Amino acid sequence: MxxxxxxxxxxxxxxxxxxxxxxxxxxxxxxxxxxxxxxxxxxxxxxxxxxxxxxxxxxxxxxxxxxxxxxxxxxxxxxxxxxxxxxxxxxxxxxxxxxxxxxxxxxxxxxxxxxxxxxxxxxxxxxxxxxxxxxxxxxxxxxxxxxxxxxxxxxxxxxxxxxxxxxxxxxxxxxxxxxxxxxxxxxxxxxxxxxxxxxxxxxxxxxxxxxxxxxxxxxxxxxxxxxxxxxxxxxxxxDEMDNILEHRSNLFDVYRNGLKDIVELPLWHPQANANGAYMPIKLENPLQLQKVMNSLNKNDIQSRHYFSPSLDKIFVDNFNYGSPNSHHVSEGILCLPMHAHLSLDDVSKVMMVIKKTLS
Missing domain, CATH: 3.40.640.10 (Type I PLP-dependent aspartate aminotransferase-like (Major domain))
Structure with missing residues (x-):
């Protein structure tokens, strides 16, 4: 897995x-x-x-x-x-x-x-x-x-x-x-x-x-x-942080370069580095999201619909000045495997499953 x-x-x-x-x-x-x-x-x-x-x-x-x-x-x-x-x-x-x-x-x-x-x-x-x-x-x-x-x-x-x-x-x-x-x-x-x-x-x-x-x-x-x-x-x-951050950021770059023409990715701050804390992708709609999650699961790959739902749907007693973007993104967001023990081969397998599912 x-x-x-x-x-x-x-x-x-x-x-x-x-x-x-x-x-x-x-x-x-x-x-x-x-x-x-x-x-x-x-x-x-x-x-x-x-x-x-x-x-x-x-x-x-x-x-x-x-x-x-x-x-x-x-x-x-x-x-x-x-x-x-x-x-x-x-x-x-x-x-x-x-x-x-x-x-x-x-x-x-x-x-x-x-x-x-x-x-x-x-x-x-x-x-x-x-x-x-x-x-x-x-x-x-x-x-x-x-x-x-x-x-x-x-x-x-x-x-x-x-x-x-x-x-x-x-x-x-x-x-x-x-x-x-x-x-x-x-x-x-x-x-x-x-x-x-x-x-x-x-x-x-x-x-x-x-x-x-x-x-x-x-x-x-x-x-x-x-x-x-x-x-x-x-x-x-x-003591391990320099190596951990380098490894995770490298995996992050591989993911984003491999998936940039396949799925939507968050626009990163142009002056900021990346630490590979998470690897989010945005699917077009909930049906496509579920299709990708099912394919990953069948291939023993974990993923998470994260963050969902939009918090204004949980805390409904609080005033909301409008959040259509949050509703749309939260319906299609998916986080892929990302951690210090992940390998480049693992990332390649994850991307292959996603590309095959969406092709």
Missing amino acids: IALNSPLKPNLKKLQKYLEQINNNGWYTNFGPMHNELTVRLEEYLGVKNLLLVNNGTSALQVAAKTLGTESILSTPFSFIATVSAFKWQKDEVCFADIDRSSYNLSPESVKTAYKKGCKADTIVATHVYGNPCDVIALNNIRDEKNVKVIYDAAHAFGIKIGNESVLNFGDASTLSFHATKVFHTIEGGAVVFKDKDNFEKAQQIINFGIQSTQGVINVGLNAKLNEYQAAVGLVNL
């Missing part, structure tokens, strides 16, 4: 050494040595400052929102459910704008239209879908014009740059997921990258029950810390 995803397996010999250090220290959580080392190394590797490790990607979104004082969001309907449910859980108001038909990211024009129609959202929440950067310049201009905040869900965007600048440095905050299925993982985990150091320091208190080290409890908080064992997994996996 060619699996849709296969998590990166940490080097057990390296991991054992870290685990022995943790046991010898007797320090298992609460900003320990492994946590601090991983923070420093990730900031250096990703080219960012003010990176805060947390226990998962959903917490990352919630901590970013609480830190920035978010009460209402305008977001994309084409994303993983946590992009919106994280905010709804906190009783934030949610409304939707449409996606760009070519990139599948939140459309700046749709965001402008929403505000013209009376949207009162204090924060724009946009996803770099499949690792493809949003139009960050256009969204930043809206941010400045409307005096609102921007949070980027960058769960798919580990290692992505626009030119020479990390995509994580745009917006007021960018959140990462380090779930086992992601390009880089700590089994479970995540991070928030803040634009401003003051927000970073406030968030440090929030993830530790609102405790400030010298003053005690000064804020309402929760427990969202990353523990030492998970940090150790991150340190081991980070």
Whole structure:
């Protein structure tokens, strides 16, 4: 079987050494040595400052929102459910704008239209879908014009740059997921990258029950810390990242070059690299989608209709400024196998099945 995803397996010999250090220290959580080392190394590797490790990607979104004082969001309907449910859980108001038909990211024009129609959202929440950067310049201009905040869900965007600048440095905050299925993982985990150091320091208190080290409890908080064992997994996996990203991006290029005349592919940001986080294709309609999925399944190839349905169809109680593009894309989107253990022969087989099915 060619699996849709296969998590990166940490080097057990390296991991054992870290685990022995943790046991010898007797320090298992609460900003320990492994946590601090991983923070420093990730900031250096990703080219960012003010990176805060947390226990998962959903917490990352919630901590970013609480830190920035978010009460209402305008977001994309084409994303993983946590992009919106994280905010709804906190009783934030949610409304939707449409996606760009070519990139599948939140459309700046749709965001402008929403505000013209009376949207009162204090924060724009946009996803770099499949690792493809949003139009960050256009969204930043809206941010400045409307005096609102921007949070980027960058769960798919580990290692992505626009030119020479990390995509994580745009917006007021960018959140990462380090779930086992992601390009880089700590089994479970995540991070928030803040634009401003003051927000970073406030968030440090929030993830530790609102405790400030010298003053005690000064804020309402929760427990969202990353523990030492998970940090150790991150340190081991980070050693492999250059090779992993090169391999996955190569597979991504092979897929896109082989399928560009066969299926629709998302228009990639012209100044951005690719990390091979996902391999999405867009089929013409649900019937063609099901036909391709059936053919792949018969050949022991996994695939996933991801993301579907459009989130405005799940959260029907929230105002929607119109999302026909999201509805159309979500009806025909399909993610193909993509992971660090995938081979070029595997990719060739997947493409052969798709081409034969659609010929």
